[in-house]
Amino acid sequence: MEKKGKFVRMSLVEFTGWLNANRFDRQIGVIQNHHTYIPGYAHFKGNNHIALCESMERSHLERGFAEIAQNLTVFPDGDVVLCRSFNTIPAGIKGANQNGLCIENLGNFDLGGDVMSDAQRKAIVTVNARLLMRFGLPCDTDHVVYHHWWDLNSGQRTNGSGNTKTCPGTAFFGGNSVAAAQAGFLPLIAAAMGAATNPPAPPQAQFQGEVNTPSLRIRDKPGVDGTQLGAVANGALLAIYEVRNGWYRIHPTAQRWVSGRYVIKRE
Ligand SMILES: [Zn+2]
Incomplete structure (x- = not known):
């Protein structure tokens, strides 16, 4: 665990412990997944997690946000950094922030961009699974969502039509569509939730x-x-x-x- 101001860098195990030990005073019903695009893998040096969060915060302040936009950042090495308090509404998706929790996955996951590491893949799946479990949410595309599914102008959910970002990337777990999430992302989260709630049965005596x-x-x-x-x-x-x-x-x-x-x- 590494702390600097509000930023807290944690391993996956530390994050799970922190999540279960804390109470939150805000209703959370939607887990947003984003990619940072910039900074990407080329900017990550293996030990500059918090420095990258500070630089993202500077750019978010310049854009007029009160502080860093996301609640959580997931890094290529599988560590996570707590950014904006979970008790504060994020600035993630216009139209889905009120009860949202915003995860920024560090990297550019558009086709031809960064190739997601196994450690980050596992961390993204685990973080989504743990959040759904912690807040009692089902594993579906109403509760695990992509930025791409909201129209940037109207703030309405369009599932990808209209004026949208590609975020969290056209290659994020096989694509950024609702169908791609259902095929390539949600099953992994569901399996992680099942593994956490149903430990293997002890061997039976003969x-x-x-x-x-x-x-x-x-x-x-x-x-x-x-x-x-x-x-x-x-x-x-x-x-x-x-x-x-x-x-x-x-x-x-x-x-x-x-x-x-x-x-x-x-x-
Ligand atoms: Zn986004």
Whole structure:
């Protein structure tokens, strides 16, 4: 974590912790995705995250904004920088700022521009997933949106017709259309949300067995040459997760084995 004024640079893990630890006093219902265009990958030196945010803020001030326009910036190395407070309405999309949260993804993702790094790809997906989860929003194109879908003059959503920017880029996750988002972006976010809410189920025991010897050695391998790690007493009930050469693994994940000769199978 690196701090300078309001700018806070965080890893993805730090961002998730920060997001879940903080309360926000503004209703957030739309996650906006943008690309910065300039600065792009050529300006990113690997350690100048906050300096780039400061320079974006200077240019936004020149354009008459009160401060940097976006709430969050996602960098090519996968780090994020907190910019405008989440409690403050962003200046991201005319017509969608009131309950919006503005993410600027650093780079030029128009066709022929920057090639998005794997780290940034993962970060963009994860940040969108975490925000949807944090604010209780469904993963669809009403809640994850692109700048391109709003007309710049009217502030009306046109899904790309009228006077629009290409933002977040004609090559952003396969394109900047609603259909491209549905095909190439939302499924990744949905998968990230699923992985976060449904951790893999623990391994199930195959059967149970009762120890039938005064003291049964636990070894780190299925064989008498395994190092002894401890022992279980007569009558102990064991859950068996794997059977190998007459030996039973008695731990769901760790290498803890006992000889099956001294265990009576219980159905
Ligand atoms: Zn934009």
